[in-house]
Amino acid sequence: MKxxxxxxxxxxxxNFGLSLLRPKALLENKRDFWxxxxxxxGIAGLSPVLLYxxxxxxxxxxxxxPLGQQAALLTLAILAGQFxxxxxxxxxxxxxxxxxxxxxxxxxxxVTPAQVLLSKFSVxxxxxxxxxxxxxxxxxxxxxxxxxAGLRYWAGAxxxxxxxxxxxxxxxxxxxxxxxxxxxxxxxxxxxxIAGSLVLMAAALGLQFxxxxxxxxxxxxxxxxAFFSEGGIIRKIGASFPPSIWATRALVxxxxxxxxxSFLLYAGVSVGLFAxxxxxxxALFYRGLLGxxxxxxxxxxxSREALSARVSSGRRPVRAIFLRELRIMNRTPIxxxxxxxxxxxxxxxxxxxxxxxxxxxxxDAFQIILLLASSNPAAVILGSALFMTICGCxxxxxxxxxxxxxxxxxxxxxxxxxxxxxxxxxFLHSFAVAGLGILVAAGAAVAVIGAKPGCVxxxxxxxxxxxAALTSVGMIIDLSRPLLKWTNPQKAIKQNFNVLxxxxxxxxxxxxxxxxxxxxxxEGLGGAGIIGGLAVFLAxxxxxxxxxxxxxxxxxxxxxxx
Amino acid sequence: MIELExxxxxxxxxxxKAVDDLTLTVRPGEIFGFLGPNGAGKTTTIKLIVGxxxxxxxxIRIDGIDIRKDPIAAKSVTTYVPDTPAVYERLTGLxxxxxxxxxxxxxxxxxxxxxxxxLEIFDLSAAVANPIQSFSHGMKQKIVLIAALLxxxxxxxxxxxxxxxxxxxxxxxxxxxxxxxxxxxxxxFSTHIMEVAEKLCDRIGIIDRGRLIAHGTLEELRAxxxxxxxxEKIFLELTAE
Numbered sequence: 001m002k003x004x005x006x007x008x009x010x011x012x013x014x015n016f017g018l019s020l021l022r023p024k025a026l027l028e029n030k031r032d033f034w035x036x037x038x039x040x041x042g043i044a045g046l047s048p049v050l051l052y053x054x055x056x057x058x059x060x061x062x063x064x065x066p067l068g069q070q071a072a073l074l075t076l077a078i079l080a081g082q083f084x085x086x087x088x089x090x091x092x093x094x095x096x097x098x099x100x101x102x103x104x105x106x107x108x109x110x111v112t113p114a115q116v117l118l119s120k121f122s123v124x125x126x127x128x129x130x131x132x133x134x135x136x137x138x139x140x141x142x143x144x145x146x147x148x149a150g151l152r153y154w155a156g157a158x159x160x161x162x163x164x165x166x167x168x169x170x171x172x173x174x175x176x177x178x179x180x181x182x183x184x185x186x187x188x189x190x191x192x193x194i195a196g197s198l199v200l201m202a203a204a205l206g207l208q209f210x211x212x213x214x215x216x217x218x219x220x221x222x223x224x225x226a227f228f229s230e231g232g233i234i235r236k237i238g239a240s241f242p243p244s245i246w247a248t249r250a251l252v253x254x255x256x257x258x259x260x261x262s263f264l265l266y267a268g269v270s271v272g273l274f275a276x277x278x279x280x281x282x283a284l285f286y287r288g289l290l291g292x293x294x295x296x297x298x299x300x301x302x303s304r305e306a307l308s309a310r311v312s313s314g315r316r317p318v319r320a321i322f323l324r325e326l327r328i329m330n331r332t333p334i335x336x337x338x339x340x341x342x343x344x345x346x347x348x349x350x351x352x353x354x355x356x357x358x359x360x361x362x363x364d365a366f367q368i369i370l371l372l373a374s375s376n377p378a379a380v381i382l383g384s385a386l387f388m389t390i391c392g393c394x395x396x397x398x399x400x401x402x403x404x405x406x407x408x409x410x411x412x413x414x415x416x417x418x419x420x421x422x423x424x425x426x427f428l429h430s431f432a433v434a435g436l437g438i439l440v441a442a443g444a445a446v447a448v449i450g451a452k453p454g455c456v457x458x459x460x461x462x463x464x465x466x467x468a469a470l471t472s473v474g475m476i477i478d479l480s481r482p483l484l485k486w487t488n489p490q491k492a493i494k495q496n497f498n499v500l501x502x503x504x505x506x507x508x509x510x511x512x513x514x515x516x517x518x519x520x521x522x523e524g525l526g527g528a529g530i531i532g533g534l535a536v537f538l539a540x541x542x543x544x545x546x547x548x549x550x551x552x553x554x555x556x557x558x559x560x561x562x
Numbered sequence: 563m564i565e566l567e568x569x570x571x572x573x574x575x576x577x578x579k580a581v582d583d584l585t586l587t588v589r590p591g592e593i594f595g596f597l598g599p600n601g602a603g604k605t606t607t608i609k610l611i612v613g614x615x616x617x618x619x620x621x622i623r624i625d626g627i628d629i630r631k632d633p634i635a636a637k638s639v640t641t642y643v644p645d646t647p648a649v650y651e652r653l654t655g656l657x658x659x660x661x662x663x664x665x666x667x668x669x670x671x672x673x674x675x676x677x678x679x680x681l682e683i684f685d686l687s688a689a690v691a692n693p694i695q696s697f698s699h700g701m702k703q704k705i706v707l708i709a710a711l712l713x714x715x716x717x718x719x720x721x722x723x724x725x726x727x728x729x730x731x732x733x734x735x736x737x738x739x740x741x742x743x744x745x746x747x748x749x750x751f752s753t754h755i756m757e758v759a760e761k762l763c764d765r766i767g768i769i770d771r772g773r774l775i776a777h778g779t780l781e782e783l784r785a786x787x788x789x790x791x792x793x794e795k796i797f798l799e800l801t802a803e
Binding site for chain 1: 609612613614615616633634635637638640641642644648649650652653656657659660661662663664665666667669670673674677678687688690691693
């Protein structure tokens with residue numbers, strides 16, 4: 001046990017020591033003060049969403065309390081938190097268990113496979129507390145305040161939150177450990193791993209699809225009550241995935257019970273799954289891990305002709321760096337899953353979520369999709385542009401463009417290529433990935449939602465201009481404080497603070513633009529005027545952000561020490 | 563030619579002086595060996611020369627070009643081999659060499675000739691089409707070395723280049739170093755192997771705690787110690803606490 005706790009302690013230090021707990025590292029140079037401004041723009045843009053969320057919780061509580069159904073809010077929040085962890089925990093688990101560079105140090109140590117795996121699992125659990133906090137903690141806290149809960153509730157809420165990630169993460173971990181045992185054979189490990197990942201993601205999507213296909217009533221107050229009421233949809237979902245019901249009963253006991261039984265059930269299943277993971281770790285972990293990094297190679301001497309055909313010519317630094325970026329991104333499974341595959345999958349996920357399983361356009365949460373099917377051409381153009389921009393830019397390609405180089409950054413420092421040229425090549429690569437997302441989104445909008453092709457085509461320049469601006473913003477953020485010391489490729493892209501900052505900035509900017517467009521429309525400005533103004537604004541923004549990126553490139557390349 | 567003038571570099575807000583007021587010139591056609599105990603400042607000096615680190619003070623010139631004023635011109639005549647071969651593992655050996663050829667602008671015919679030549683010398687012809695990920699440590703060291711030779715640079719800076727090489731490759735490496743300098747090139751390298759420094763270097767520098775404590779030809783260093791001992795003995799005496 002002592003060894004296990006020591007491994008967990010070291011794991012936590014490695015995990016948090018580099019970024020989250022180093023506030024000083026946010027700004028390496030006082031001249032980068034604008035980065036704080038960018039974060040503030042993001043927060044300002046997102047704060048209406050957070051306020052809306054809190055107001056929504058208060059509204060629902062007020063609606064359900066007279067019916068005595070307010071505890072269903074807790075069920076929904078816990079269910080949503082666990083579902084979020086179930087879907088996104090997959091990447092964390094996969095890279096933490098199998099792609100951390102520290103595994104080369106841990107495996108030869110006199111510790112058991114179970115100790116190594118469970119210590120890594122514990123670190124992921126701690127990460128997930130942060131991931132789920134924005135979704136779940138406001139509901140737990142709001143419920144406590146509104147119901148004037150006593151100490152018992154608050155202590156119970158803390159315990160429920162403590163166990164929250166364990167069940168979904170243990171389920172994902174068991175699947176991943178099983179998958180990797182199967183995948184770690186033969187020469188096509190990377191391809192098998194990506195295929196396996198897609199199958200698991202498809203399964204998660206299928207689950208979402210099924211949940212959304214459960215019968216729901218039309219919109220309105222009554223529907224909400226029915227949604228949350230006894231025998232309503234939340235209870236039905238809860239019955240299919242009961243831990244959220246157990247957790248709710250533990251916090252708000254049913255009449256005549258103390259809630260202890262429900263808590264013991266909730267905690268017991270968590271512990272049971274942890275034990276199952278312990279057994280799986282003993283039996284399967286090293287068999288899936290050892291030799292994973294080995295790549296079998298055919299010893300094949302190239303003929304002079306073949307060598308000559310493959311040797312390139314001339315001085316083409318931008319092309320060379322673009323190809324390097326493309327190859328490394330697409331050949332590193334974790335990068336590929338978070339880059340190209342993300343932009344292909346996000347439009348599909350978006351539309352599946354929005355349309356639900358019923359076949360009709362029941363996804364009222366995604367008003368953009370409604371816009372795409374609108375009869376107003378201006379609304380279709382603006383909605384398509386927003387949809388395509390989100391689909392193309394909602395990935396970490398640009399905001400990890402420098403961090404992904406990691407320990408190889410020394411090469412970018414010593415080659416005789418100006419930082420401006422290097423940045424141009426990286427921009428082209430990130431923009432190409434965004435462009436792919438835009439194309440897939442355009443196709444999905446036309447083929448699945450039935451948006452008018454002409455409108456989608458007109459929306460494309462808007463989306464491309466927005467993508468150019470957001471790509472530059474993402475790269476500026478990453479270049480300001482690249483995360484080059486990582487042991488796990490996941491750190492460079494999925495757990496990179498820069499990706500989060502860029503996401504905040506992108507979301508903030510898009511929300512501000514959407515609010516501005518809505519306000520202008522409300523003021524009676526015509527669709528053509530709004531689209532024209534937006535096009536000029538986005539073109540200007542992309543020009544300015546790209547120019548700024550080039551301007552800081554020389555200074556930052558010189559400052560970053562490798 | 564490599565010139566360092568009063569170069570200093572410190573860490574931890576000046577508390578740790580890694581390189582302290584270093585002045586040194588390595589002339590064209592010269593093999594310069596850089597010796598020192600662990601943590602003496604060898605790698606920091608090398609990283610300063612190739613532009614991986616920025617000096618706190620002083621000037622560094624490569625072939626007369628100030629690396630701060632015109633870093634691209636300085637880099638285009640320099641190649642570097644680090645102490646650990648951290649290279650793009652997801653590229654094949656040939657893709658990596660093409661990348662280097664593209665960024666240095668090596669013409670196709672020259673590129674093909676040099677790649678064939680060095681692959682043959684370092685026995686990598688059969689592996690070059692495979693991902694670098696599949697290479698052993700020594701093979702990675704060799705591919706980095708070939709990449710450094712591909713542009714036929716005027717200045718080569720090598721950090722512990724013999725580590726990981728087998729005896730045959732180490733022999734070829736020493737031959738290459740001599741050939742490079744016989745053609746007027748400049749070569750600066752660090753090593754812990756005294757015999758290599760003794761046999762190969764035109765001049766030797768010894769650094770300790772960031773300061774260059776002795777430099778000159780082997781004979782000049784021997785003259786410091788009246789008994790005319792081996793380089794190892796001289797090194798041990800000069801770097802003693």
